[in-house]
Amino acid sequence: DAQQTGKLRYQFYLASIGDKSKAALLLEQELRQGIERGEFQLYYQPKVNMPTGQIDGAEALIRWFHPKRGFVSPGDFIPLAEKTGLIVPLGEWVLRSACTQARVWQDAGFSPLRVAVNLSGHQFNENEVDLNGLVVDILKETGLNSSYLELELTESILMENPQAAIATLHKLKSLGIRISIDDFGTGYSSLSYLSQFPFDVLKIDRSFICQLPEDDKNRAITIAILQMAHRLNLKIVAEGVETKSQLMFLEEHQCDEIQGYWFSPPLSAKDFSDLLHSGKSLPLVSASC
Ligand code: C2E
Ligand code: MG
Ligand code: MG
Ligand code: MG
Numbered sequence: 001d002a003q004q005t006g007k008l009r010y011q012f013y014l015a016s017i018g019d020k021s022k023a024a025l026l027l028e029q030e031l032r033q034g035i036e037r038g039e040f041q042l043y044y045q046p047k048v049n050m051p052t053g054q055i056d057g058a059e060a061l062i063r064w065f066h067p068k069r070g071f072v073s074p075g076d077f078i079p080l081a082e083k084t085g086l087i088v089p090l091g092e093w094v095l096r097s098a099c100t101q102a103r104v105w106q107d108a109g110f111s112p113l114r115v116a117v118n119l120s121g122h123q124f125n126e127n128e129v130d131l132n133g134l135v136v137d138i139l140k141e142t143g144l145n146s147s148y149l150e151l152e153l154t155e156s157i158l159m160e161n162p163q164a165a166i167a168t169l170h171k172l173k174s175l176g177i178r179i180s181i182d183d184f185g186t187g188y189s190s191l192s193y194l195s196q197f198p199f200d201v202l203k204i205d206r207s208f209i210c211q212l213p214e215d216d217k218n219r220a221i222t223i224a225i226l227q228m229a230h231r232l233n234l235k236i237v238a239e240g241v242e243t244k245s246q247l248m249f250l251e252e253h254q255c256d257e258i259q260g261y262w263f264s265p266p267l268s269a270k271d272f273s274d275l276l277h278s279g280k281s282l283p284l285v286s287a288s289c
Contacts, residue, residue, distance in 0.1 A: 028084050030066065031077060035090060040064055042097050043266035046275065047116070047237065047259045050251055053282040055275070057114035057150065059259065060098040061266045062090070078120070087120045088129055094118075095134065099142040099149060101269055106148075110276050114178065116150040121157045126164060132171045139175075146176035150201070153179065155187030158197055169198045180237065184225070191225065195232050201257075202229050206240025209260070213249040226253050251284055258282075 034040060040062055047057035064072040081087040095117050102115040123129045139146055151172065158165040158181075169179055180201035181194065185208055204225055211218040229236050238250050241260030250258060263282055267275060 024080065027077065027080055028086070030069075031081060031084070031086055034064060034066065035086065035093070039066060040090070040093065041268065042094065042101065043268055044101070044115075044272040045259055045266040046264045046272070047114075047257050048263050048282045049257055050255055050282075051284055053284045054111075055113065055281070056257070057116060058102075058272065059116040059152070059266075060094060060101075060118070062094055062118075063266075082120050082122060085122065085128075087122050091120055091123045091129075092134060096138050096142070099138050099144045102148055103142045103144045105273070105276065106144075108273070112145075112148055114148050114150050115144075116152050116180065118152045118182065119157070121160055124153065124157050124165065124168060125161075126168065131168060132175070135172065135175060135177065147178070150178040150180055152182040152203070153199075154182050155184065155189045155194065158194075159187065159189060162197075166197055173198050173200075183239075185221070191228050191232070199234070201235045201237055203237045203239050203259075206260075209238050209240045209246055209250075210242065212246045219249070222249075223253055226255060230254065247282075248285055 042060045043063050044058040044060055046055045047059060048054065049056040062074050062078075064074075064077055066072050078087070081090055098115045098117050102113060106112050119131075123131055135146075135149070138144075139149065158169075173179060178201060179199040180203055181197075181199055182203050183205045184191075184202045185205045191202075202225070204222060208218050208222050208225075212222060213219055226236055235256040237257040237259060238246075238255050239259050241247055241250065241258045241262045243262060246260075247258060247262055264275065
């Protein structure tokens with residue numbers, strides 16, 4: 001009967017809650033151990049300059065190689081790391097490792113690359129982290145010039161506390177660091193509102209790029225973002241470029257940088273070094289005419 005069904009449903013509900021928190025607790029514990037045991041690695045995805053077609057930067061993307069679970073995607077553990085506060089030590093490790101690696105590539109004689117690091121809201125909250133101080137320390141430690149560091153932030157991080165965000169960004173920018181807005185277009189802010197924040201680069205979210213150039217609406221939106229951003233003196237990066245026709249469209253509309261599987265997936269530091277050695281560049285239409 002109905003009452004019985006209701007009871008059963010409630011029991012299922014309790015069971016599923018119990019399972020979820022148990023699984024989350026286990027993962028949290030493993031996350032802590034993983035940090036101690038050094039199970040994390042940074043992968044690097046090339047950013048290609050347009051119109052030169054040369055690699056001019058790399059986005060550092062964290063990878064977790066768990067001894068039993070195998071590869072765990074950042075989409076599966078970053079949210080938990082954020083919820084538990086573990087993102088603070090993990091994020092510090094990311095920043096330090098990325099700057100160290102950028103310096104290693106410079107010392108190896110490659111033309112200097114800008115390394116981009118993703119930040120979480122916790123790292124941007126001055127009650128939790130002195131981000132400015134941390135960045136200053138790490139640049140000093142690693143000897144990386146500030147102009148080769150880029151920080152990627154999402155709109156939602158900035159919108160949590162816009163006034164504090166503006167102040168923090170001004171401080172970071174005065175160090176000479178480049179600031180990017182990641183996943184642009186997926187949040188709720190307009191570009192005109194966002195332009196009150198001091199930043200340098202806008203990364204158009206993959207969800208717009210993936211339907212180019214066939215989809216009329218996405219085409220119109222992308223062209224509008226590019227034009228408006230350029231009028232505001234911002235650089236534009238397209239993320240998730242997977243096809244030649246996407247590339248040609250972005251090239252035609254003066255996108256400044258592209259990133260995506262079309263050129264290269266994220267690579268281990270070793271594979272990225274090999275790519276740099278190979279001298280691979282992106283063949284662009286404009287370069288051939
Ligand atoms: P994101 O910063 O927007 O990074 C771009 C994501 O798109 C990466 O996923 C990358 O591997 C993927 N990608 C790049 N090119 C293509 C493409 O052509 N096609 C498709 N389908 N995907 C592409 P990943 O590495 O799984 O990272 C996911 C998200 O996790 C990142 O999104 C970022 O928000 C977060 N994340 C990664 N590393 C870190 C980190 O060190 N710290 C923090 N706070 N977040 C991180
Ligand atoms: Mg990013
Ligand atoms: Mg992104
Ligand atoms: Mg994205």
